[in-house]
Amino acid sequence: MNECAVDRRTVIATGAVLAASLSLGSAPAGARASMDTRTTPLTRDITLSVNGTDHAIRVDTRMTLLDALRDKLGLTGSKKGCDQGQCGACTIHVEGERHLACLTLTVAVEGLHITTVEGLAEGESLHPMQQAFIDHDAFQCGYCTSGQIMSAIACVREGHAGSDEDIREYMSGNLCRCAAYPNIVAAVNQAKNEMERG
Amino acid sequence: MRPFAYERPTDAATAVALASVPASAHVTAPVQYKGGGTTLIDLMKLDVMQPTTVVDITAIDDEAMHRIVPSDEGLRIGSLVTMAKLHADPSVVRDYPLLTESLWQAASQQLRNMARLGGNVLQRTRCLYFRDTSYDQCNKRVPGSGCAALDGSNRGHAVLGTSDQCIALYPGDWAPALVALDARVEVLGRTGKRLIAFADLHRLPGTTPHIETSLSPGELITAFIVPGGPRRRSLYRKIRDRESYAFANASAAVAIELDGRTLRDVRIGLGGVATIPWRAHRAEGMLRGQELTEANARAAAEAEFGDARTREHNGYKVVLGKATMVRALLDAQAMEVPR
Amino acid sequence: MSVGNTAAPAPLANMGEPIRRSESVAKVTGRLVYAADAPGQSPLQAYFLTSAIARGRVLSIDAAPAEALDGVVKVYTHLNAPRRIATPYTQKGGYASDTNMPLTGPEIHHDGQIIAMVIAETYEIARDASHRIVTRYDATTPAATIDSPGVDILHPDALAEKEKKAGDFAAALAAAPVKVEGVYSTPAQHQNAIELYSTTASWSAGELTIHEPSQFVVELANGAAAMMGIDPSKVHVVNPYMGGAFGGKGFMTQRTALVAGAARELARPVRNVVTRDQGFTLATYRSETKHHVRLAADHDGRLLAYGHESWEMQSRHDDYPLAGFGVTTAMYGKPAILTRVNLVKADRQTSGFMRAPVEMPYMYPLESAMDELAFALDMDPIELRRVNDIRESPIDGARFTSRSLMRCYDEAAASFGWSKRDPTPGSMREGDWLIGYGCATAGYPTHMAPATARVTLSADGSARVEVAGHDSGQGTYTALGQVAARELGIDPERVHVAMGDSRLPAAPASSNSLATASIGSAVKLAIDKLRSRFGNALPDDRDRSAAFARLGVSEIGDLGEFLPPGTNPEVLGMLRKGQVPFANQARGDESKNGKPLMFAFGAEFVEVRIHRLTREIRVPRMTGAFAAGRIVNPRTARSQLMGGMIWGMSSALLEATEIDEKRGRYVNDSLGEYLMAVNADVPRVDVIMVPEEDPEVNPLGVKGIGELGIVGTAAAVANAVHHATGKRIRDLPIVMDKLLA
Incomplete structure (x- = not known):
C-alpha cells in the first residue's frame, strides 16, 4: 500500500511556497495575489x-x-x-x-x-434499475442516464423511494434536459419492487 | 485550478498545525480545509480560491467530529457529519424538524452525502460577480475593487445586512436554523478549543466583505452545539423558483412554543434575504408573549424588514421575505406536534 | 410490455408499435460513445479564454505566465492564431452559425468571445493556464438589450414576404366591438443540452477527422473543409449519438476550425470541451423577443382583426430572423391582418435554433391574447378557438392538408376535467393555494427537406439503412428502423441503422422536426427501388435465398432520394454540400402557388397552484392532446411530446438568461443559476395522441413531433396564472417577483 506515500520533494516544495508566501505577508491586506508561483x-x-x-x-x-x-x-x-x-x-x-x-x-x-x-450489469444481465429505465423509456438522448441510474439505485437503497413524491424530490439532483422525469419515476417504482424482492 | 499539495492527516491537531499560516482572512488563506469539497473544489476550478495546500479533514479519526449526540442539554453535532446523515437521524427528525427540513431542502442528495456540516455553514455566496473572476469588480474577491452587483444583475442579492461594499447573499439553509436556536460552534485552533456563538460566526460585510467569518486562519470547526432541548414545533419554509435543487429566494426557520394561541417563545432565522444567517430579533421581540395571528405576524415581519435596502432587481425579496416569515409562523402554529 | 406501462401506449389507428429504442442497452450501461468519449487518441487539451467585455478591443494580452507552466504546448491569441478561411453565414451560402471569427483581430463583438486558446498536455494544466493570461481591454459601452440605447432597429425588405397581410386592418380594428391589446416578451434562453459542446480533431495524411456533436454532420464536414481550405472529401465527421441538442448543435460554430487548425499546426489530436458557462456564448441561443399584439372580434367571438408587430434581438453581424407570422396567421378565423417584424441589432452573439425557435416566441403572445379576448368576451377559451377554427388560410385561402385542432381540444379538455373550471379568476382554492386552469393551442408546420438514404437488403433477411442523419434523443434510429422494417416486411430487430457520419448518404439537419418525415421518405423510396429489382414484390423468408441466388448477389442496396414537393433536383446537390435547409426545403407554413398548408396541432391544458402568501407557482399536472399524422412509434413519440410540454412549462416559469444590462454580459451562465425543470417540478403529464391520417404531406404521412409539445405550454401556463390570480403576466418567465409586485 502506498497510501498517501508522501513525496519528499512535494513537502519541500510546499514548504518553500509557504515560506515565500510568508515573505509576501506584508502585501496589501487581502490582496488577491496568487501567492503561488508553482508552475509544475x-x-x-x-x-x-x-x-x-x-x-x-x-x-x-x-x-x-x-x-x-x-x-x-x-x-x-x-x-x-x-x-x-x-x-x-x-x-x-x-x-x-x-x-x-x-x-x-x-x-x-x-x-x-x-x-x-x-x-452494475453482471455480464449481459442488467441491473433491475437498468431494465426498468428501458421498460419505461426513462431516457431519450441517454446522456444523463448513467447518473440517473446510479442516483436511482441509491435512492431506493436510502429508503427515499417510498412514494412518487419522495422519488421526485430525491431524484431532483439529476437534470434531464429531454425531460423524461415522469418515466424515471415509473422506472424507479418498478425497480424498487424488484430490488426489494431480490 | 492551481497546483496544490494534498494532505490527509488523521488527527485534528495535525490538520490545524498544517493550516495555521498567516493570512488576512481564513477564506483567502493559502492552506484550506476540505471536507466534502463541494464548495472548495468548485471555487478552485473557477480560480476564485487558489490554495497551495489542501488539507483533507475527512480522515480525521476523532469520533466526536463524526457523531450526533443528543443529550439533556441539547444536541451536539460533529462537524464532519454529512448533511445527509443529520437529516436522516431519527432523533433529529422527531425533535428538530427545522434542522431536518433545512437540510433535505438544500442541494441534492449527492451533495448532501458529500458535504460536511462544518463546511456547510461556511459555504460561500452565489453572487455571480464573485464566482466569475472575469469581473474585475468584487470587494469580496479583490478588496477595494468595487461591487458590480450594486448596479448589475442583483435579483438574487441580499436586502438585509448589506453595505455599500457588498450585497452578496448568504445562500445556506441550515445556518438560519442554527442561528434561530442560539447554537454554539466549537472551534479548534493552535492554542486549543473555544466556543463561539453561532450568531458571531458570520460577519456582516461592512467595509471588509472579504472577511466573512470570525475564524482565524487554521481554526477548525469541530462541532455544533444546539442547546435547549427538542424543538418539536419548528419548521423550515423555503421558497424558490423551482421545486427542488435550488437556492432560496427567501426562507424562514422558526421554532415556537404556544400557550393556546399565545407565543411563549418564538425564534426566527431567515435565509435567502440577508448577507449572513439572519436572526429576526426585532420580529421575535414583537411577537413574544403575543397571540400568533396573521396580522401580528405581518406586523412583526414589517418591522423586521424595516431597514431593508433594495436594489434594482431585488425589491421583491422584501415582500417575499415578509410573506415567508408569516407563512412559516402560521404553518408552525398549525403543525400537529406529538406529545 | 408490462400492462399499465404508460411509457408504451398501445397503438391507435395509424400508429406503429411502441418498441424500445434500439440503443437502449448501450444507454443504460454507459457503453454508448458520445463525441467527447471517443477513445484512443490521448489528445492535447484545448481550453478557451473568453472575453470579459461585450464590446471593445483587446489592448494587450500577455500569455507568458500561461506559457511558463509545464505542460502548456501553445497559447493562441489573435496575434498567432491557426490559419482559417472565413466562411459566410449559413443563410448566405456559407457554413458559419455566427460569422464573427475569433482570434483574427483585437475587436470584441459580444460577451464571452474567444480571445485565446490554450493547448496543453492535460485539461488541468490548460484550464489553469487560461486563468493566468493577463488581458487589458479598451472597453466600449455595449448595447445588449432590446431597449438599450445604441441598438439599431432594422426592418429589412427581405422579410417582406414573411409579413402577412390581409384586408384593411385599421378599419376592421376601428369597427370591432371587442378588442384586446398587449405587449408581450420572451427572454433569452439557452438550449443547455446536458452534453457539453466539444470538438476532437485529428489529422492523418492530410485528412481531418472530427468528433463533435452536430445536428448536421454534412454541413459540419463541408464547413470545416471550407475553413481549413481542403476538399470536403478530406473531412470525416463522426458523431453517431448526441447527448441532446435542441438546436444548439445545429450549424458549425467557429470553435471547430480553431481546434482543427491547432491540431494541424501541432500535428497532434486536439480536444476541446467547452465549459458550461462558455457554452452560453460559444454557440447560438434563443434570443429575446417583444410583441405588440392586437385582437378584435365580434360579440360571438369571430375574429375581425389581428395585428402583430415584433422585435427580435440579433447580433450586429448576422441576421437570424424568425418572423413567425406564417404560423400565427394559420391558426384562426378570417380577420384583417397586419404584421411587421423589426430586427434589433446589438452587441450580442448570433442567435439561432432552440426547440420551436419560431413557434415558441410567436405562439406565446398570440395564445395569451386569445385568452385575454375570451375573458373580454366572457367566453370559454376553447369555444373561442372553436368559433374561429378554419379549413383554409385567412391570407390566401390555401387549404390545410389536415387539421385536427378541435379534436385535440375536446379530447384534452375531457381528460383534464376542464368542465370543473369556474371561469372567475381567483375563485378556485384549496387551503392556502390558489388554483388556475389554462389552455392554449400548439401548432407546428410540417417542414421537409431533401434527403438521401441507402437501404441494403441481405439474403439472410437482414437490412441496413445508411444515412448521415442524427439522433439526439428523438428516437430516429428506432423510427427509421421501423419505417424500413414495415416497408421490407421484416422485424425491426433485423434492421441495422447507421447514422451520424458525414460519409454516409447525405441527410438534412435534424431540425424543424423534419427528420423522420424527410429521411423516412428517402428510406421508403430506396425500398421502392429495391422492390422493383425483385419484380415489384420483395421476396419473403421462404423464397429470399432463391431470389438473391437468381440475382447472383448476397446483398443488394439502393439509394433513395427524397425531394420535398415543390423543390427541384438541384436541392440534392445543395444538400450534399451541406447548404442550409431554408433555401431548399418545403415549409408547412408557406402556401404560395396553390400549395396547401401542412401543420400538426395540439391542445395543452395546465393546472397551476400559487401560494396565497409567497406566490411561488407550481404545476401539479399538464394534459396535452396532439394530432400529427402517422405516429411511427407511440413510445418515443409520447416521450418527445411529454418532454416538449415540460420544456414549455420550464420556459414559462423558470428559464431566462439574465443579462447585466450595463455590461452586456450573461450572468446566470450555469445550471445552478439558469434554472430548468427538475423532477420535482413535474408531478404529472398526460399525453394523448389523437389518430390522424394525412397521406398528402409526404410518402410516410408523418408530420413531425419534436417541437410541437413546447409550442402552447407557455401560454397555457400564463393563462392558468391569470385564472388563479387575476393577474396577466405578459413577460416570461413568470416568476414570483411579478406576482408579488
Missing part, C-alpha cells in the same frame, strides 16, 4: 478501486474523479454535464453512497470502493 503539477501515485478492480495510476492532485474515470481508466459512462455539481450526470457510488465525481478529488478517494454505471 503535483502528482501522486495512487490505487483506485473501481467496480471491484484496483488501478494503479499517477494523477495530478487537481484531477477530479470524473476526469480520472474517463481519461485514465477509459470509463466514459460517467458524464460531464456541468463540472460543478449542478447536473448529476457524473453521479457514482463511493462506498455505496451516491456522490458527484466532478467535485471529488481523485486523491481523496484512494482506498474507497467506487462503483460506476459500468459496474
